[in-house]
Amino acid sequence: MASPHIEIPVGDRSVRVSNPDRVYFPDHGYTKRQVVEYFLAVGEGILRATRDRPTTLERWPSGVFEGARLATRGDFRGADAFYQKRVPKGAPDWVPTAEITFPSGRTADEVMPTEPAVIAWAANLGTLTFHPWAVRGDRPDHPDELRIDLDPQPGTGFGDAVRVTLGPVRELLDELGFTGFVKTSGKGGLHVYVRIAPRWTFTEVRRAGIAFAREVERRAPELVTTSWWKEERGARVFIDFNRNVRDATIAAAYSVRPLPHAPVSAPVTWQELPDIAPEDFTVATMPGRFGAVGDPHAAIDDAAFGLEDLLERADRDERDRGLGDLPYPPNHPKMAGEPKRVQPSKDADRRT
Template identity: 35%
Template sequence: MTAPFIMLQVEGHDVKLSNPNKLLWPALQITKADYLMKLLQLAPYLLPACANRYLTTIRYPSGVPGESFYQKNCPDSAPAFVERAMHGDIRYVLLNNTATLLWLANLACIEFHPSLHTVDNPLPEQWIIDLDPSVTVEPRIMEAAMLVGELLSSLGINSIPKTSGATGIQIIVPISKGPTFDELKGLGLFVARYLCDRHPNLFTIERLKKHRGTRIYIDYAQHDAGRTIAAAYTPRATPYASVSTPLTWEEVARNPSPQQFTLLNAAERLNQVGNLLTQVPPQHMEPILLALKQR
């Protein structure tokens, strides 16, 4: 008979793994125990993307095909090693250690969505442009990402493309602290309008999906205080167990499918390419923001 739970020793803490053989991705035969082992491999990359940020998770108690719910408030039953922080009337989990990651995984938390600023500073450390397809399968998503990257490069801005893990792409720009969310949102609107003017059949800033047709939505407003975006290296609750994965621009040019980056191959990829998010240093955005104000 299979043990109903297993006690793991992680960073000097006891972490309970209950129902280790429960299938979280039945189609892929990925059990909860498999999931925790995969997260251990992702931890050195996922933890820095979430550290000291207000965390929202999406839980799938019956596995990915089943119902889900968002969790913001830290459960009262959380062990002592789980760090917490109040924001408004919500007591958030801070994903600051591997033990907390595995505790959350045991609760069937599949997706990790941190705040876009840290607990101790309301200013962003990244600027993010979110490309959201309006159709289920969008073969032009990498083309769209490349156009955004080329425009940013023409402005002297280095960026990193990242699959959302679902159907979209996010363009990440590491920045030096200073600019506000509102200032960066204004820059995002400038970029979005320019791209919509140049490529009206590809891009839109129409919020309502029913009015977009097949155009790709440039969501410049998602990067804002109080909002979240799927963390780099978070798993996603897709049938193919995708992982939100930073890419090189050379990879984007080869037009890969976002579906090819999964829990099953993430560790091998990371061993080969490392953490691409750390390979672009923070950039000062003040000169371009000043130039935008003077237009």
């Protein structure tokens, strides 16, 4: 029988962990307590990734079991896991929040981690994956991070994402004078973060992200695609430019992903990127790595860069190549200059 709860000291606080012996990952027997202890072992790293950021909590309160289902937008029926976008009722008064505005114009107070105890408290709620916004709580409309999301499509794999990242992505970063910080997604892809000055709007940051993605695609068209429509992507690595829109998030570094072997999103160095595999980094292995080598993203806040060059490239794409905007995600209102959000094979105008 599971013990009712324990108290874990975290700094000056005591965090209550209910049902600590509940098994969250049956394939390996990892319990809720072990998940909480994992987050505390990498606390400096995950706090660096989430500190002062409005953060959506991906909660799996019953663990990751066969057949478990994550709620989708508008459909919570029978779901075993869900995204918590508003601070839960009954949160301790020491859990800070930040007000964010959704694309619909509605607002919400989201959890904003500021100390390891907040991470541990969220983990007790079943949070495995932390999804921070690309903004800080004091400037919620001005991102301070450009996010480059490399998503291998069917017929490609992690090795292809590595080839693109070490090739045209890194070449372009160097040309722009950017310092990029790379991590595994915890699944099959890679993420590259670039800190930017919080001077631009979400729309402008997304526009810069599209310009970056298109330039990478031009350099490696056989490997890379920027097509929003899956039917047009082929066996290539998709650079998801819409990770830079309002209310789009990416799993934070050191987040746990809801897969049977409990993988984590792992910051890595550029030098070790050719020799790693996503399955190398799990709840079991990451604490030892973190203790031995520290956080490869430790310097991520040391410099912030400008988007002027990328925005000029976006202007040239439009002026000289006739390349305008690309589709927004379906939860966004229709944006000025945006093309139709119609799957090409279902677009009557394209078929005629």
